[in-house]
Amino acid sequence: MSDRTYAILGTGALGGFYGARLQKAGLDVHFLLKSDYEQVNKYGLVVESKDGDFTLPKVHAYNDVEKMPRCDVVVVALKTTQNHLLPKMLPSVVKDDGVVLVLQNGLGVEEEVAEIVGNVTVSGGLCFLCSNKVGLGHIHHLDYGQIVLSEYTPNYQPAGITEMMQQIANDFESAEISIELAEDLLLARWKKLVWNIPYNGLSVILNARTDELMAYSYTRQLVEQLMYEVAAGAKSYGRIISDRFIQTMLDYTVKMKPYRPSMKIDYDEHRPLEVEAIFGKPLQKAQAKGVNLVQISCLYHQLKFLDARGKEGGC
Known part of the structure; x- marks a missing residue:
């Protein structure tokens, strides 16, 4: 022992x-x-x-x-x-x-x-x-x-x-x-963002659990597009995330029990959201390499609004 x-x-x-x-x-x-x-x-x-x-x-x-x-x-x-x-x-x-x-x-x-x-x-x-x-x-x-x-x-x-x-x-x-x-810790961090960015962000913005996001073709397609944007951010640092890994994350979530991601729980409980660590820092890192992650940027600005409104007691 x-x-x-x-x-x-x-x-x-x-x-x-x-x-x-x-x-x-x-x-x-x-x-x-x-x-x-x-x-x-x-x-x-x-x-x-x-x-x-x-x-x-x-x-x-x-x-x-x-x-x-x-x-x-x-x-x-x-x-x-x-x-x-x-x-x-x-x-x-x-x-x-x-x-x-x-x-x-x-x-x-x-x-x-x-x-x-x-x-x-x-x-x-x-x-x-x-x-x-x-x-x-x-x-x-x-x-x-x-x-x-x-x-x-x-x-x-x-x-x-x-x-x-x-x-x-x-x-x-x-x-x-x-x-x-x-x-390679940096590759591992980007790979975790493949899951964290779409499911944490969309669960708050769309008020949905993971199973609900995967049940509709429109949201599933959006999840996949966001995952590929994360892969583009990783690639700007020389870290390659394969199509197979993205498919594994999609399959993994379909099999998962219905779940509220941590950011959704924080939002529902009126707690501060981890917007900067999960969205802001990856955007900043990618932009430093000349890569614009457009859909992730859209999520980031929406979440910053919701986070700020929550702090003001408006939600």
């Missing part, structure tokens, strides 16, 4: 699920919570899962990052809308020879973290997970769960498969979490 310690910053649908699975497997896990703190501190975490329900009656729960021990692996599972908090969080909780594992959506998030933690190893994880937080300390895992793990290097040069990546992958696999190791 690994003796690595884990900190989970953001114990929601994603961080709570993966952290709970790691603790269930016997690893030492420490959870940072906000609104759920009192509940989880007293009663632990409850996970309903397609792979089997379980409860952790006692967990290491904290409502202040300064009270957390320094850990070997710090998992950033906050929404990117909260990344302005990371400069105060990360230095106190990650060991000098530790790893920050960024389990967030979007592009360029590891760059931001690397600027905060200096020489600490930074890795990115792309989560293919259908999971919702349905109550205080209560997570409902609907489907999937795989993580694509890759190490960050300056300018996103491919890092290959490092020993540290393999060690972390072994910990997650001991918790029955499927892990794929990727040599």
Whole structure:
């Protein structure tokens, strides 16, 4: 059994699920919570899962990052809308020879973290997970769960498969979490956007679940067009996303249980939307290479309007 310690910053649908699975497997896990703190501190975490329900009656729960021990692996599972908090969080909780594992959506998030933690190893994880937080300390895992793990290097040069990546992958696999190791984090990030951009954006704008978007030829065609625009953005950085991968993402979503993507849930709950990380940064990166992603730009401006109106209390 690994003796690595884990900190989970953001114990929601994603961080709570993966952290709970790691603790269930016997690893030492420490959870940072906000609104759920009192509940989880007293009663632990409850996970309903397609792979089997379980409860952790006692967990290491904290409502202040300064009270957390320094850990070997710090998992950033906050929404990117909260990344302005990371400069105060990360230095106190990650060991000098530790790893920050960024389990967030979007592009360029590891760059931001690397600027905060200096020489600490930074890795990115792309989560293919259908999971919702349905109550205080209560997570409902609907489907999937795989993580694509890759190490960050300056300018996103491919890092290959490092020993540290393999060690972390072994910990997650001991918790029955499927892990794929990727040599090129930037390619992995663009590939995740193939799914995130159409389904997160259209679910908000059209008020639709994934199954509804795939049920009509008009919206399915729009999803596919957006996926090919993401591939064009990736190509501007020398990363090739195949037609086969796009078809796999379409097939994957058809087979998925009806699902509200994370941005749709945030919109319905009147929370800030991750528009910049998922849409703004890819647009900016592609434009820097002279590539205009017209349909993604259209989604971006609509979502910025809806996000701003939501902040003003108009929705």
